[in-house]
Amino acid sequence: MKDRLTERQNEGYEFIRSHMRRERRPPTLREIGEALGIRSTNGVSKLLDVLEEKGYVEREPHAARGLRLVEEERAPLASGGGAPDLPLVSRTPSDQPDELRRRPRSYLAVDPRFLRKADDPRACLLARAGDDGMSSDGIRKGDLLVVEEQRANALDNGDMAAFLVGEELRARRFYYANGTMHLRSADSHYTEETYPPGAAGCHPVGRVLGLFRTF
Amino acid sequence: MKDRLTERQNEGYEFIRSHMRRERRPPTLREIGEALGIRSTNGVSKLLDVLEEKGYVEREPHAARGLRLVEEERAPLASGGGAPDLPLVSRTPSDQPDELRRRPRSYLAVDPRFLRKADDPRACLLARAGDDGMSSDGIRKGDLLVVEEQRANALDNGDMAAFLVGEELRARRFYYANGTMHLRSADSHYTEETYPPGAAGCHPVGRVLGLFRTF
DNA sequence: GCCTTGGGTGAAAACATGTTCACCACCAGA
């Protein structure tokens, strides 16, 4: 699978590796050439062709610095490849749910173990709870909710779910009965809300898998 | 030194950060523009000018992908800006607090932003709350607490702190008065506990910085 | 002698990427 490298090829590979650690980006052909004493970018390009054939690097055609080390890709954790980034969504009005993943406020690394209940980790996102309606269930305003996006009909009665109501994100228990969605709060100060499916004022985002809070 | 960013500027910064983690190389102006919905490379360039002025990034003129994150430069480990792993400690008796970091049950990746209030991220660990004494404050039995190890005399009155009591880990408000430690619960069903410093039955672990919960 | 492989040179062409210039709109504060 992975052929052995000649001495010269290994020099090239090692330079690329060290360059990526130092600079946090791949070298250009010229940079490689300069380091190895190769005056022609074509000479370098051929060297990379060999490294690619032998399975040590991958190249993205025509891209500047379009070089990746195969080894580091798979590195389980060696360099932080382990935890996927989830987008922390910014405030979104409930009548424009498509905006949810646009312009995320930031990305946070989340250990895959927190997503083990998700059908699809890529459907997961982070959103801030906008009210205290579930504080009796231990969810407080400002908590970061881990939400797996789901359509309402994929939710089961009693699921902890997240909804956009106006511009606010609310965690509630979800119930579906008599053709309406019921959003049940855990807090007696909050009343149960009901919406017809597809109501502009309330968009079901998905199931709540977990939460993060900082003090 | 480091000025605050506007929301829009933060979107740009966060995209760059996440792109570098995913791709192991900085984005081009056009890649940034595409992600943020900016059609002119000049618009992106001006955004980067601001990020540079405010001390978040550095630019290498004329270089392709000539972008570096100031923050990640100083990152202690070569983990490429990846999330550090915190040990999830296993059950430890309060009279053997040194065992706390021995044989951790597992390690979980935790985004550095969850540790921003820590003096020393390496002093942080994860532990499961063993009772419901703080449920009125939103901490429930089984929650994963992010704890920065600290000696009791580094704690301030009113801090949310973690204690080993017997073999159980408890979150409580910490108060020190009249030569005794007071562990105040948020829940009226629990009574306040007091211990002399150094009591074998109660070992202060540190300050609680945050919590993780999965449903 | 002839072919293959590894390892090149040099230059032009094609494409990717950053820079500059002219211009626009909104908003908050002096």
Place this chain on the structure above:
DNA sequence: TCTGGTGGTGAACATGTTTTCACCCAAGGC
């Protein structure tokens, strides 16, 4: 009312970077 900061558009331009093409040399195997 003016000014400066923020956040852009669009196009031309200059530079960086990779590709392609033609050609070279030495060593080893047949």
